[in-house]
Amino acid sequence: MPFIPHTETDVKQMLASIGVNDIEALFDEIPAELRIGLLDKVPAGLNEMEMSRLMHVRASGPQPLCFIGAGAYEHHIPAAIWEIVTRGEFYSAYTPYQAEASQGTLQLIYEYQTMMAHLTGMEASNASLYDGASGLAEAVLMAVRANRKSKSKRILMPASVNPTYRSVVQTIVENQGITLELVDYQLDAGCIDVASLPADPGDVAALVIPQPNFFGVLEDVNALTDWAHVHGLLVIAVVNPTSLALLTPPGEWGEQGADVVCGEGQPLGVPLAGGGPYFGFMCCNLKHVRQMPGRIVGRTVDADGKPGFALTLQAREQHIRRSKATSNICTNQGLVVAAATIYMTLLGAQGLNRVANSSHQNTQNLAAQLNAIDGVTMAFASPTFHEFVIKLDGVSAEDVLGALMADGVLGGFNLNADYPALGEAILVCATETKTAADIAAYRDALSRVMSRLKGGAA
Amino acid sequence: MSNEMKRNINSQNINGHQDGVIFEKSHSGRTNACQSPRESSASRVIPASLLRESPPLLPEVSEMQAVRHFTRLSQKNFSIDTHFYPLGSCTMKYNPRACNTLAMLPGFLNYHPLAPVETGQGFMSCLYELQEILKEVTGMKEVSLTPMAGAQGEFAGMAMIRAYHDARGDTARCEVICPDAAHGTNPATAVMCGYKVKEIPTRADGDIDIEALKEVIGPQTAGIMLTNPSTVGVFERRITEIAKIVHDAGGLLYYDGANLNAILGKVRPGDMGFDVIHMNLHKTFSTPHGGGGPGAGPVGVSERLIPFLPVPMVGYDGDQYHWLTKKDRPQSIGRLSAFAGNAGVLMRAYIYARLLGREGMPRIAEYSTLNANYMMVELQKKGFDLAFPSRRATHEFIVTLKRQAKTLDVSAMDFAKRLLDYGYHAPTTYFPLLVPECFLIEPTETEDKDTLDGFIDAMAKIQSEAETQADMVKAAPYTLPARRLDDVRAARELDIVWKPGEQTR
Ligand SMILES: Cc1ncc(COP(=O)(O)O)c(C=O)c1O
Numbered sequence: 001m002p003f004i005p006h007t008e009t010d011v012k013q014m015l016a017s018i019g020v021n022d023i024e025a026l027f028d029e030i031p032a033e034l035r036i037g038l039l040d041k042v043p044a045g046l047n048e049m050e051m052s053r054l055m056h057v058r059a060s061g062p063q064p065l066c067f068i069g070a071g072a073y074e075h076h077i078p079a080a081i082w083e084i085v086t087r088g089e090f091y092s093a094y095t096p097y098q099a100e101a102s103q104g105t106l107q108l109i110y111e112y113q114t115m116m117a118h119l120t121g122m123e124a125s126n127a128s129l130y131d132g133a134s135g136l137a138e139a140v141l142m143a144v145r146a147n148r149k150s151k152s153k154r155i156l157m158p159a160s161v162n163p164t165y166r167s168v169v170q171t172i173v174e175n176q177g178i179t180l181e182l183v184d185y186q187l188d189a190g191c192i193d194v195a196s197l198p199a200d201p202g203d204v205a206a207l208v209i210p211q212p213n214f215f216g217v218l219e220d221v222n223a224l225t226d227w228a229h230v231h232g233l234l235v236i237a238v239v240n241p242t243s244l245a246l247l248t249p250p251g252e253w254g255e256q257g258a259d260v261v262c263g264e265g266q267p268l269g270v271p272l273a274g275g276g277p278y279f280g281f282m283c284c285n286l287k288h289v290r291q292m293p294g295r296i297v298g299r300t301v302d303a304d305g306k307p308g309f310a311l312t313l314q315a316r317e318q319h320i321r322r323s324k325a326t327s328n329i330c331t332n333q334g335l336v337v338a339a340a341t342i343y344m345t346l347l348g349a350q351g352l353n354r355v356a357n358s359s360h361q362n363t364q365n366l367a368a369q370l371n372a373i374d375g376v377t378m379a380f381a382s383p384t385f386h387e388f389v390i391k392l393d394g395v396s397a398e399d400v401l402g403a404l405m406a407d408g409v410l411g412g413f414n415l416n417a418d419y420p421a422l423g424e425a426i427l428v429c430a431t432e433t434k435t436a437a438d439i440a441a442y443r444d445a446l447s448r449v450m451s452r453l454k455g456g457a458a
Numbered sequence: 459m460s461n462e463m464k465r466n467i468n469s470q471n472i473n474g475h476q477d478g479v480i481f482e483k484s485h486s487g488r489t490n491a492c493q494s495p496r497e498s499s500a501s502r503v504i505p506a507s508l509l510r511e512s513p514p515l516l517p518e519v520s521e522m523q524a525v526r527h528f529t530r531l532s533q534k535n536f537s538i539d540t541h542f543y544p545l546g547s548c549t550m551k552y553n554p555r556a557c558n559t560l561a562m563l564p565g566f567l568n569y570h571p572l573a574p575v576e577t578g579q580g581f582m583s584c585l586y587e588l589q590e591i592l593k594e595v596t597g598m599k600e601v602s603l604t605p606m607a608g609a610q611g612e613f614a615g616m617a618m619i620r621a622y623h624d625a626r627g628d629t630a631r632c633e634v635i636c637p638d639a640a641h642g643t644n645p646a647t648a649v650m651c652g653y654k655v656k657e658i659p660t661r662a663d664g665d666i667d668i669e670a671l672k673e674v675i676g677p678q679t680a681g682i683m684l685t686n687p688s689t690v691g692v693f694e695r696r697i698t699e700i701a702k703i704v705h706d707a708g709g710l711l712y713y714d715g716a717n718l719n720a721i722l723g724k725v726r727p728g729d730m731g732f733d734v735i736h737m738n739l740h741k742t743f744s745t746p747h748g749g750g751g752p753g754a755g756p757v758g759v760s761e762r763l764i765p766f767l768p769v770p771m772v773g774y775d776g777d778q779y780h781w782l783t784k785k786d787r788p789q790s791i792g793r794l795s796a797f798a799g800n801a802g803v804l805m806r807a808y809i810y811a812r813l814l815g816r817e818g819m820p821r822i823a824e825y826s827t828l829n830a831n832y833m834m835v836e837l838q839k840k841g842f843d844l845a846f847p848s849r850r851a852t853h854e855f856i857v858t859l860k861r862q863a864k865t866l867d868v869s870a871m872d873f874a875k876r877l878l879d880y881g882y883h884a885p886t887t888y889f890p891l892l893v894p895e896c897f898l899i900e901p902t903e904t905e906d907k908d909t910l911d912g913f914i915d916a917m918a919k920i921q922s923e924a925e926t927q928a929d930m931v932k933a934a935p936y937t938l939p940a941r942r943l944d945d946v947r948a949a950r951e952l953d954i955v956w957k958p959g960e961q962t963r
Pocket residue numbers: 329330331547548607608609610641643644685689714716717738753755
């Protein structure tokens with residue numbers, strides 16, 4: 001029997017010990033009318049060889065050259081990472097409730113917290129949330145709790161924040177009466193105009209600031225942060241962790257720095273894998289740490305006075321506080337955090353900086369080459385990190401992306417549905433994984449497609 | 459070796475410098491050129507005001523140092539692969555290696571979540587088939603895979619219940635009922651969905667107090683959150699009656715699927731009258747727990763909640779698999795994640811389900827129940843007190859150490875720590891909260907009889923140690939990488955981020 005070790009002798013002895021004749025008798029408390037027969041619609045079992053064959057077929061689809069980012073980024077993942085992460089001692093452990101038997105996981109999380117705090121310029125980090133989008137929702141809930149100056153449940157949410165994140169936040173916070181008020185972006189610059197923010201926003205709990213924003217554009221985070229703090233709003237930074245090797249950490253934004261920092265951890269050594277598992281990170285300063293959701297590991301000493309690690313500040317969590325907890329989160333994304341920790345360790349500050357810089361330079365290069373194609377223009381004049389938006393003249397983004405795919409290139413993310421005001425626009429990303437030849441291949445494909453489609457349309 | 463000797467060896471740090479935090483092994487200027495991209499010129503377009511002034515403090519170690527450090531850390535963990543791990547409510551069963559290997563095929567790992575579905579049909583077909591399998595296993599009408607853990611599934615479920623009442627203009631329902639035995643995520647979730655929580659007691663026989671339910675239920679009730687088998691390890695026998703009471707009051711029933719392992723292929727939440735359920739695939743469908751996650755908490759619903767399911771879901775038109783979004787499901791509660799949830803976890807669960815097949819599913823329930831009942835009876839024979847002695851165990855059961863705590867001053871926590879010295883991970887302690895000094899023990903179907911016997915013997919030995927040398931038990935463990943940790947100090951002298959200049963030793 002798959003994964004069941006019992007021999008007939010075992011079963012006989014165990015049943016005799018219990019004092020029943022067969023296993024069926026152990027289900028005698030379940031009302032008979034509820035019992036079911038075979039699960040007809042579940043296929044019959046396969047053995048490992050058969051399953052392996054099936055999965056190899058299913059995994060053998062096309063492998064196009066991918067220039068899509070939009071929240072999930074292709075980076076090189078050092079070989080050591082997933083070899084270590086999938087060691088049974090990490091892979092098959094539970095949440096570290098028994099600290100003495102979980103020092104490995106606990107110390108790793110402490111090291112992770114340290115790395116994230118240094119990367120974001122904050123004093124504290126939790127042990128992870130589910131992903132970047134749900135993490136932003138938790139950050140919004142946290143900011144509403146943590147803003148002592150305001151009882152408001154209003155949040156200023158820029159339209160330049162990833163639209164999917166905005167919709168996830170909406171789903172998660174709306175039942176608590178929290179409202180999201182959109183802050184517009186400048187159509188030519190692709191970022192928020194600080195000067196257009198209201199002189200008196202009224203009572204608002206927090207402003208969300210994306211850096212880079214969904215268009216890849218860099219926001220004027222210093223001015224935005226100061227504006228928010230002057231008006232009594234907390235600042236929620238939603239950032240790309242790779243970019244922080246290059247860009248000002250949120251803890252240093254403006255005069256006082258951001259209050260809550262969150263984002264998607266996937267770029268740190270986590271494969272694209274069709275969308276998950278990734279992880280959400282969250283950092284804050286110590287004055288707000290008791291409002292933070294999720295697990296936190298602390299260093300302490302054991303009975304012999306030796307240093308050791310344990311879960312701490314658990315009075316924030318659902319298993320202690322139940323209906324008064326800061327969040328309902330229990331299981332988080334532990335193993336993925338292990339991957340990120342090893343990633344940051346292997347790369348160090350210099351390696352991460354090279355990843356960020358190389359992605360940035362490849363993007364600059366690609367943008368310049370696409371810009372030279374007839375009918376393609378840059379949507380925004382602002383500096384970007386590792387994504388940019390192109391506008392297409394006289395052709396539809398959908399047709400262009402479809403034609404590129406037929407040429408083996410995934411040309412980017414179609415912005416039509418989320419940003420109709422931009423017209424036919426595509427969000428394009430190039431990370432360090434793209435070579436000069438890859439970039440040329442995209443340029444050539446796009447220029448073929450443009451002339452074909454435009455020619456056809458004329 | 460006596461415990462005294464073991465203690466002495468352990469208290470001398472035999473591993474010297476190797477045990478510090480990674481930052482203490484770091485030396486400025488050490489890099490891993492092989493893992494990093496080549497150097498490129500600095501940006502000329504990013505304004506200086508947006509650039510970082512000093513590099514972040516990350517470790518500077520060699521690849522080998524990193525590999526050794528994290529490998530050694532892993533060795534300080536108990537895990538299913540190394541130890542019996544009978545953590546009640548958590549279903550720590552063997553995680554088949556094939557599930558990992560096959561979910562990590564490059565074709566799946568390199569698939570961008572926003573890539574056109576035409577390029578990911580194999581991947582999508584697995585998710586679609588998993589939806590179908592989970593529907594059949596739970597008896598629900600439709601399944602959405604997107605919630606990323608049990609608690610997020612709970613959120614989706616309660617948000618759907620709210621959306622359902624709201625859609626009918628039935629907006630005065632502001633309360634959710636939870637038994638006192640409920641997992642902490644249940645009341646926490648209800649509050650996140652804007653509800654007040656009403657708690658009802660559990661009777662001495664482990665079933666819910668139906669009279670108390672009748673008292674609190676009313677037109678203000680949005681629904682009830684139940685686990686069946688419940689968190690006390692027994693099957694709620696009057697579930698059909700409970701369902702009728704709740705439905706008659708206009709409320710809906712939420713099923714916390716943490717304990718689905720016990721009834722897989724035997725009874726289905728859909729047939730019990732539940733309107734919405736979550737499953738913990740990291741429990742029942744054996745995806746790894748990873749030292750705290752990731753999990754996956756798909757939700758299944760009855761007919762009336764179908765329109766409200768969270769998106770995206772996977773649809774199939776007979777020709778192609780595609781994502782169902784808010785466009786297809788305008789009444790959906792919306793999205794819960796940036797993409798499609800913990801897809802890689804779903805892939806592992808799918809592979810596991812196919813390896814088991816229809817004939818393998820009921821066996822899970824059978825052998826996990828056999829193991830639990832065997833352990834329960836044997837522990838009772840050794841003199842341990844059961845919390846619900848008149849009941850059959852499901853896949854788990856509760857031993858209460860209240861007597862030992864009172865007469866010997868040895869608590870459930872002390873037993874738990876001493877078990878670690880014997881090489882067994884402790885069962886769940888102090889949950890559910892209503893049973894004093896409890897051990898919630900869940901062996902799972904993948905453990906053999908010898909292992910169960912070994913655990914039972916260890917419990918008996920600890921009992922006699924508790925009778926003759928209580929102080930020794932109370933100071934356990936002795937043989938682990940750390941002795942008992944000072945939790946009070948951890949919270950009072952908060953040290954959650956390492957700072958340069960600090961010394962671990
Ligand atoms: C009974 C019960 N309900 C809910 C949960 C929450 O599930 P998760 O940790 O996947 O969020 C758990 C387990 O942790 C549980 O045991």
